[in-house]
Amino acid sequence: MKITVFGTGYVGLVTGTCLADVGHDVICMDVDAAKIERLKQGEIPIFEPGLESMVTRNVEAGRLNFTTDAREAVAHGVLQFIAVGTPPDEDGSADLKYVLAVAGTIGEHMDDYKVIIDKSTVPVGTADRVHARVAEVLKHRGVSVAFDVCSNPEFLKEGAALEDFTRGARIVVGTDSEAVRERMRECYAPYNRNHEKLMFMDVRAAELTKYAANAMLATKISFMNEISNLAERLGADIEEVRRGIGSDPRIGYHFIYPGCGYGGSCFPKDVQALARTASQVGYEAELLTAVESVNKRQKVTLFEKLSRAFDGDLAGKTIAVWGLAFKPNTDDMRDAPSRTLMEALWAAGAKVQAYDPEAMKECRRIYGERDDLVLVADRIQAVKGADALVVCTEWKEFRTLDGEWLKQQLAFPVVVDGRNLFEPSAMKSACLMYYAVGRGDSMHQAPEAS
C-alpha cells in the first residue's frame, strides 16, 4: 500500500519504517529540513535500538523515502498518518496546532480519496476537528474530494519501540466507516497473522483508550511510589511488598516498580491533558490530579535524600549522577527525573559529574556548557573524586557494583539509588550509606513496637 507519515519523531519514524519493512511503499514527511536531510544521509536523529539498520535496509530497498515536500507527501499515500507532536499547552491541555497544521496541508494538496489517521495522542473530539479543518480547506479551494478521518493511537514504548510496534498487544482503530476498516486491515495485515489484534471501535472510544491506558500505567507507578514512601517510614521493604502484590494476577508485576518518578514525553503530559479534558466537561478528575502530584513529589525525593545526608549543605559538593535519560535504552531526557535532580543540585551550589550511555549529547543540547556540569566517558569516571553517587536510570551496565571499590572512590560514603538496583545488605557491609526507594532506609525512624 502507498502510505504517507507526517512527522519523523519517535512515533512517525518507527511507524513509517516498520510499515515499509513489511513491504508497504512509505514516504515520511517532516517540516524539519535538517532532520530530513540527516535521514536521507542514513543518519537517525534519535537513539532507538534496531531502528538504524531497519531504516537503512528499507531506504536501500526503495520502500522508505523522506521528504519536506508536502505536495509530494499528500499525493503519495491513500493512508495519511499524522504522527506529529501534541505538547502541553499553557493550561496542560494538548496543543493541537501541529496536528491541525497537517490537516490543513492534506486539505491543500489532496486530489483523490484519502484516509487520514490520527496516530498522535489527541484529546477526544480531535478527529472531528481534523475532519472540519480538511473540509474547510477543500471548500476554500472550491473542490470536492472524499476523505475519512480515523483514530489509530500508538502504544509503543521508547527503547522497545520496534518490538512494541511489530508485536504489540493490540491495534486500536476508531472509525465508523467500512471503507476505513478495510484499508486499515490491509495496512496492518502483516502484524495480524497469529491472532486478531485489530480492535475496531468508535472514534471517541479509541481516542479515550489511549489516554486511559497511559493514565492507568501512570497511576500504578504513582500508587507504588506512594506505598514506597510509606514503607520507608514504617521500616518495610517495598521490594518485598512489590513481589508480594505482583504475584496476584489481578495486580501483576508490570509497572509497579517504585522509583524516582515517571518521566518521558508522554505520561506527564497525558495525565495532565486528560485531567484538563475532564475539567472542560465539568468533571473534576481527582485521581488523575493526585497521580500527577504524587509524581511531582517523587521526583524531588532524590535531592531530598541527598540533602539530608549532607545536613542540607550541598554547596561545593560534587555529585556523581549515573543515568540521564528518563528510562534505559533511549537518549530522551524529556521530563527525566535526572533533570529535577540536577537543577536542584545546581540551585544548592553543587556540581554534577554525570554519565549516561546514550543521553550525553542530549544533555549538552539542553544545558549547554556550564561549569557545574561535567559529562564524563563512563560510570567509573563519574564517581572519581565525587562526594556522593545518585542513580537516576536503571541502565544494565549500572547493575553490578562493587561496594568496597565505590567506597574508595567517594569522598563521602553516600549512595542514593532512585531505581533500587542494589542489595541494601551488600551496600551496608561495604560501609556505604545507602538510600534506596522505600527500603526502610535510615532516614526515617520505624515505629517502636509497643
Ligand SMILES: NC(=O)C1=CN([C@@H]2O[C@H](COP(=O)(O)OP(=O)(O)OC[C@H]3O[C@@H](n4cnc5c(N)ncnc54)[C@H](O)[C@@H]3O)[C@@H](O)[C@H]2O)C=CC1
Ligand atoms: N514518544 C513516544 O514514545 C510516543 C508518543 N506518542 C504520541 O505521538 C505523537 C508524536 O510523538 P513523538 O514522535 O514523540 O514526537 P516528536 O516530537 O519526537 O516528533 C514530532 C515530529 O513532528 C514534526 N512536525 C511538526 N509539525 C509538522 C508538520 N506540520 N508536518 C510534518 N511534520 C511535522 C516535528 O518536526 C518532529 O520531527 C505525540 O502525540 C505523542 O504523545 C504516542 C506513543 C508513544
Ligand SMILES: O=C(O)[C@H]1O[C@H](OP(=O)(O)OP(=O)(O)OC[C@H]2O[C@@H](n3ccc(=O)[nH]c3=O)[C@H](O)[C@@H]2O)[C@H](O)[C@@H](O)[C@@H]1O
Ligand atoms: O504514549 C506514550 O508515549 C507511551 O508512554 C509510555 O512509554 P514510555 O514513556 O516510552 O516509557 P515507559 O516504559 O512507559 O516509562 C515511562 C516512565 O515510567 C517509569 N516507570 C515505568 C514502569 C515502572 O514500573 N516504574 C516506573 O517508574 C519509567 O522509568 C519512565 O520514567 C507507555 O508505556 C507506552 O505504552 C505509550 O505508548
